[in-house]
Amino acid sequence: xxxxxxxxxxxxxxxxxxxxxxxxxxxxxxxxxxxxxxxxxxxxxxxxxxxxxxxxxxxxxxxxxxxxxxxxxxxxxxxxxxxxxxxxxxxxxxxxxxxxxxxxxxxxxxxxxxxxxxxxxxxxxxxxxxxxxxxxxxxxxxxxxxxxxxxxxxxxxxxxxxxxxxxxxxxxxxxxxxxxxxxxxxxxxxxxxxxxxxxxxxxxxxxxxxxxxxxxxxxxxxxxxxxxxxxxxxxxxxxxxxxxxxxxxxxxxxxxxxxxxxxxxxxxxxxxxxxxxxxxxxxxxxxxxxxxxxxxxxxxxxxxxxxxxxxxxxxxxxxxxxxxxxxxxxxxxxxxxxxxxxxxxxxxxxxxxxxxxxxxxxxxxxxxxxx
Amino acid sequence: xxxxxxxxxxxxxxxxxxxxxxxxxxxxxxxxxxxxxxxxxxxxxxxxxxxxxxxxxxxxxxxxxxxxxxxxxxxxxxxxxxxxxxxxxxxxxxxxxxxxxxxxxxxxxxxxxxxxxxxxxxx
Numbered sequence: 051x052x053x054x055x056x057x058x059x060x061x062x063x064x065x066x067x068x069x070x071x072x073x074x075x076x077x078x079x080x081x082x083x084x085x086x087x088x089x090x091x092x093x094x095x096x097x098x099x100x101x102x103x104x105x106x107x108x109x110x111x112x113x114x115x116x117x118x119x120x121x122x123x124x125x126x127x128x129x130x131x132x133x134x135x136x137x138x139x140x141x142x143x144x145x146x147x148x149x150x151x152x153x154x155x156x157x158x159x160x161x162x163x164x165x166x167x168x169x170x171x172x173x174x175x176x177x178x179x180x181x182x183x184x185x186x187x188x189x190x191x192x193x194x195x196x197x198x199x200x201x202x203x204x205x206x207x208x209x210x211x212x213x214x215x216x217x218x219x220x221x222x223x224x225x226x227x228x229x230x231x232x233x234x235x236x237x238x239x240x241x242x243x244x245x246x247x248x249x250x251x252x253x254x255x256x257x258x259x260x261x262x263x264x265x266x267x268x269x270x271x272x273x274x275x276x277x278x279x280x281x282x283x284x285x286x287x288x289x290x291x292x293x294x295x296x297x298x299x300x301x302x303x304x305x306x307x308x309x310x311x312x313x314x315x316x317x318x319x320x321x322x323x324x325x326x327x328x329x330x331x332x333x334x335x336x337x338x339x340x341x342x343x344x345x346x347x348x349x350x351x352x353x354x355x356x357x358x359x360x361x362x363x364x365x366x367x368x369x370x371x372x373x374x375x376x377x378x379x380x381x382x383x384x385x386x387x388x389x390x391x392x393x394x395x396x397x398x399x400x401x402x403x404x405x406x407x408x409x410x411x412x413x414x415x416x417x418x419x420x421x
Numbered sequence: 422x423x424x425x426x427x428x429x430x431x432x433x434x435x436x437x438x439x440x441x442x443x444x445x446x447x448x449x450x451x452x453x454x455x456x457x458x459x460x461x462x463x464x465x466x467x468x469x470x471x472x473x474x475x476x477x478x479x480x481x482x483x484x485x486x487x488x489x490x491x492x493x494x495x496x497x498x499x500x501x502x503x504x505x506x507x508x509x510x511x512x513x514x515x516x517x518x519x520x521x522x523x524x525x526x527x528x529x530x531x532x533x534x535x536x537x538x539x540x541x542x543x544x
Contacts, residue, residue, distance in 0.1 A: 090479040091454035277453070277480055346457050348477055371456040371479050378457070400475065 198258025245286025
């Protein structure tokens with residue numbers, strides 16, 4: 051998951067990561083902790099048992115303001131932003147004219163004239179240029195490379211959060227609000243990337259470390275690095291852009307048609323709509339699926355997937371070991387004829403065909419707050 | 422009984438022409454939590470430097486190379502059952518395989534403990 055680009059950027063929590071003993075790696079241009087002394091396995095399990103604190107400040111936080119911002123953003127995404135109530139959050143995608151995915155993102159409707167977006171770190175420059183070109187009359191305000199974004203995830207997240215922001219305990223899943231956290235102004239959403247209940251906290255970079263230290267002082271909370279972030283999201287069946295999604299995969303192939311409402315599917319009006327509408331009608335040649343190996347050997351990204359007769363039918367896009375699952379798991383794209391759950395496939399690992407099966411995701415049940 | 426080390430961070434403990442092979446504490450620490458291993462079966466012939474075993478952590482997969490040529494006499498089933506032994510006791514219970522050396526003089530080119538420790542300093 052680390053890239054080879056020389057890191058030039060530091061999040062507002064960089065000094066704290068070093069103080070906590072984080073093992074730093076380059077990621078999307080940032081110097082980020084892949085793990086702390088606890089280690090990936092224990093960090094993962096800690097998040098599922100108690101609560102983990104993640105630095106996701108490298109992600110891009112963008113404010114869009116202007117008249118008709120709702121309708122205008124719909125020209126760039128297939129998600130239903132008009133149906134999004136004020137204060138609610140939705141997962142959607144930037145598509146290109148071929149129906150490929152430029153990035154995946156979270157959109158919060160602040161008001162009829164204001165949206166708040168969180169986009170991937172590695173895509174943020176391109177996303178901002180794309181929005182500036184594609185949203186005439188809308189102010190596209192990037193909140194900056196030094197803005198803070200923390201994620202608090204796990205079954206104890208709500209209890210911990212309520213000590214500082216009592217209203218946070220009953221926030222609906224995928225909603226957002228502004229609050230003060232220990233006297234510091236923050237934006238909080240009830241969302242995350244682990245499959246657990248939890249929050250993401252946007253904060254001015256100058257105060258990010260203070261918020262992080264308050265949370266880390268809570269007995270339930272441990273700092274969690276990118277390694278466990280990846281295994282947690284894979285167990286939850288969530289996509290990682292650049293791996294499970296890219297410009298060559300469409301929302302239909304990626305099994306993300308649930309992100310498009312009936313109205314958007316019918317009306318279109320977003321880049322690549324013609325391709326996507328045709329795929330919805332006629333089907334696709336390949337689909338993203340979950341795959342569970344029969345044995346203990348993990349199959350990593352780029353592993354070839356074969357039918358049981360030896361025909362190549364696809365490729366693993368994310369794969370590894372799930373600490374909570376206590377076994378290997380992967381997701382990848384396979385020819386549609388082999389995408390039904392229960393289909394037997396082989397994973398080609400070190401020249402050997404390892405038997406595996408197509409399974410529904412998530413691999414570990416999601417435990418979002420449902421009130 | 423002597424112990425030698427490779428630049429790929431394997432150790433080999435030798436007594437006569439019998440040897441035990443594993444990965445070093447440095448290697449297990451760099452890998453992180455080991456979750457899967459594959460060890461060779463008895464009878465397998467190994468060339469020095471050839472891939473002999475597999476070790477996977479939560480983060481990545483790596484190969485374990487044969488520090489010397491010879492024939493495998495036993496793979497350690499205990500680490501197959503409990504891969505975390507590789508982390509907790511890398512030069513003890515966490516050994517990977519035992520082998521009969523074809524040419525013990527191959528070991529002369531490997532590092533002793535002092536040389537390996539000095540090598541780690543350069544990384």
